[in-house]
Amino acid sequence: MSQSVTSQSAAKPSQFGRRRLPRWTPAVIALVAVLVGTGVGVGAGLSSHIQWGLIALLLFVVVNYAVTAAVEGPRQAKDRVVTSLVWACFIIAVVPLYSLVESTIAKGVKVLDGNFLTHSMDGVITTGPGGGVYHALVGTVEQVALASLMAVPIGLLTAVYLVEYGRGRLAKAVTFFVDVMTGVPSIVAGLFVLSFWILILGFGYSGFAGSLALAILMIPVVVRSTEEMLKLVPNELREASLALGVPKWRTIIKVVLPTSIGGITTGVMLAVARITGETAPVLLLVFGNQLINFNPFSGAQSSLPYYVYEQYAAGNPASYDRAWAAALVLIAFVMILNLVARGIARWKAPTSSGR
């Protein structure tokens, strides 16, 4: 009966085919919608560009639905509407990010140069130009490194305990406290360290005090992400190792952790990125400093978020420029950490690694 499908469908319309809009239809509708939106905006004298965009968006969705429903049918029309909504949400999500990065770069590059990166504010008048971010960069790197040094081992071990050993009450309690810690606002972590470490125990303001608060914020993030990664390791691998007569602790170190190391690294790096930009605890605890202080354990330090805040608060053109440049440095720092994390995750991904 059906010798050749193609010859048959050439003769009469195929059973499954139906009328289709050309692939470029959504693009054309989008273009028209944007033009109409702009036209209406200009015509009605709407000052806000957001209103223009919303008009265009609404038009796009409605026209897209109507056209598709007329030509292709209701199911395809619904598909189109949902697709366009997803795209719209994506664009709405990306616009602020884009404009944030764009304006930071635009305002930040003015004073960002080698001199800015390698000099402190030593001897610079706040109202005048010059000076740099070096002391703040040193502070941030040291504080974040110290915080990670404390939080990563604690977080990793907690996650290993919860996934590999945790049964019963204690595990439930630990999970509960980790959840609670996740919800602790950073200012509260800062206040806690301030009252406990500085006011009660009597240690002075220092980078280390800041990193204590940062570690408190970092631990739950590390625990959560590591936990998820460890849960992804198939039980069969653990059993394969145990069945070879490998003790449980060695199984964890040699099989479970290496299998999930890529994901764990990514999680840790994201946690690091998160605390790098943390401002509140740093404001309370490191005190701020115009000079370079390499010692995080004694004396006031600066840090990038602190520096941004301080320069912006100074409220004059030169310090605004410095604030934006420092913000750009901060974003770049976090971005680099993220890229490194991705690189490590890809490099360590289980299937691709040989000997």
Add this chain to the structure above:
Amino acid sequence: MISVAKRIDVSGLSAYYGAHLAIEDISMTVEPRSVTAFIGPSGCGKSTFLRTLNRMHEVVPGGRVEGKVLLDDENLYGAGVDPVTVRRTVGMVFQRPNPFPTMSIYDNVAAGLRLNGVAKRKAELDALVEKSLKGANLWNEVKDRLGKPGAGLSGGQQQRLCIARAIAVEPQVLLMDEPCSALDPISTLAVEDLIGELKERFTIVIVTHNMQQAARVSDRTAFFNLAAVGKPGKLVEIDETQRIFSNPSVQATEDYISGRFG
């Protein structure tokens, strides 16, 4: 390989998952240097029983065992017995091939020693890996790519890799839980041939749903059954494979083998 195959004597063994009794009161003897096949309907506790023989059952949360398993007169469940040592003596191959994804073919085979922290010289380790891979009939297929990831092999090759990994630690008993259920007929044949060779050196226990396979590879066959859904599984009978398949002493066995089951 100087493996001393061992005899297994099980008496009055029951296994629980939490409060659920999965197998009840099983007693049997597994002869050394022979292949014993376990057959029975799904869920009757074959895997559970197999895992009690190398103390893998207690790895499952809530897993608990009562009774005795004597390996050449030493009770695996006696006080002071280290399950880790038991598992080195009684190796296991799983239903689904599970090579370590982070390791190369070579490292997978050497894993048992490496992971146990047994330091060997490179030459010794090389020889052992080669011997194990040859023992698992895999050497010729992988000898040029020992450094490649073990997960990059075909399913049948992966299963033989897992067998090589299991025999590399030189166990005395080898437990196999449906080792061929994910394999094509050719790989199955390769594994079956391998079992035939391995029984010269090891005591082998194999779980299978394939009657022909049980008939082909095993010397003795044990039939497990459960009275009803939710009831614990029990050993119905164990005998020479030939007898089980030609003239079993229990009617249920004959029904199951001839397909007149349930």
